[in-house]
Amino acid sequence: MEKNLTQGSIFKNIVQFSFPFLLSYFLQTLYGMADLFIAGQFNGAEVISAVSIGSQVMHMFTVMIVGLAMGSGVLIGQAVGARDSKKTANVIGNTIILFLFLSVILTVLLFILVKPIVNAVSTPSESIEQTVDYLRICFLGIPFIIAYNLVASIYRGMGNSKSPMIFIAIACVINIILDFIFMGVFGMKASGAAFATVIAQAISVIISFFAMFKGKNGLKLKKDDFKINKNIVTDVLKIGLPVACQDGFIQISFLVITTIANRRGVEVAAAVGIVEKIITFLFLIPSSMLSTISAISAQNIGAGKMERAVKTLFEGTAIALGIGMIFAVIFQFVSYPVLKTFTKDTEVIKLGVQYLRTYVIDCVFASVHFCFSGYFVALGKSLISFVHNCISIIFFRIPGAYLAAKVWPETLTPMGLAAPIGSLVSALICVFAFFVIENRAKKSSL
Secondary structure, three states: OOOOOOOOOHHHHHHHHHHHHHHHHHHHHHHHHHHHHHHHHHOOHHHHHHHHHHHHHHHHHHHHHHHHHHHHHHHHHHHHHOOOHHHHHHHHHHHHHHHHHHHHHHHHHHHHOHHHHHHHOOOOHHHHHHHHHHHHHHHHOHHHHHHHHHHHHHHHHOOOOHHHHHHHHHHHHHHHHHHHHHHHHOOOHHHHHHHHHHHHHHHHHHHHHHHHHHOOOOOOOOHHHHOOOHHHHHHHHHHHHHHHHHHHHHHHHHHHHHHHHHOOOHHHHHHHHHHHHHHHHHOHHHHHHHHHHHHHHHHHHHOOOHHHHHHHHHHHHHHHHHHHHHHHHHHHHHHHHHHHOOOOOHHHHHHHHHHHHHHOOHHHHHHHHHHHHHHHHHHOOHHHHHHHHHHHHHHHHHHHHHHHHHHOOOOOOHHHHHHHHHHHHHHHHHHHHHHHHHHHHHHHHO
8 A cells, every 4th residue: 555755756756646636635525516516406595505504614624634634644654754664553543543532522512513603604594494404414424524534644644545536436426326316306405415425425434444454455553553652642733733723724714704705695605605616626736736745745754855855845836836827817717607507596606706706816826835835744844834824814814805895795806806815925924934944954954
């Protein structure tokens, strides 16, 4: 199952590792998009809004789990790069215990807090009941979400990004089929989308665990590997917790923006919800590149090949930035037909086009700070990513969206600029932090 990412062409390693990763993210994102698309075919704006808000809340917790799992992924990658099989097994064993405990706590806590969460995001009154139903079912499926992302992190830390892609592909197909059955045939509305997602995740987890522990992948865990090692748990949390908080903070900012939109009516809420799904889809490139740079750089850092780690950062950033620019241009022309595939409501389409054409510029600047964040995580300096995202969100994204809604209430165009401005600030901070780190490294080597 291990793959050495410290040798050969850096560009080839990035492409070979990131492509399955990209497909995995694409398929995972397809969950929410399929739910929203199918909900729109059989239901009105109140159900679309419920599925949109509910899936956005779930996405927030999912990305936080993924962020925390990156702590173990980096440690596994560094151990693999250093050829330390004992430490690799210890990190995996401790991570399993840590995430098992986390799954129990989160499931109970979120199920209890479902109504306050729905009220906190100012869910339109027409959509409250459907949103509560959606989230209650999804919160019961939290253990499956955690288990899948844990297994995926273990595989990717060991240089294998193909297996998680296969697992999520299976889940995606099952999810789409069940969406049509539950929402289309049985008319279960938002709860049907939730049941489809949870059942699909459960099946994916069963298959992934069977493959990891029963397959011929070279992974051998002993009883001692599951004994809590305070140093390993601390290191996992030290790297993963800032990433989880950062990702959670980003998602909270999206929810705040969604709340601002929800207060402007159900049409605006539906439009913003659809655009958020589209943006999530477009962000597959920088998101996959973040994790790719993190995994490849971690192995090279573990092997003492810092120069290759830096080159991985530069080449990955160039790829993501180029694609981001293409997206920013293309969606100035295709926003209308894309929005039209999600809903037939002309007002929702009009508002969505306004929002998307400016929001999509974020693909350019986010590509830069996502890639640099992946490198900082591999270095064990994930706190930098947390800080720049906090500055961006607190001082630019949220205030920008709020002011745009107040000053230009008749359009969503200015509101869409809040995210790109925030990402530009993050990108500048990341570049500055990188040069500071490099200069310190050069001085210490003299």
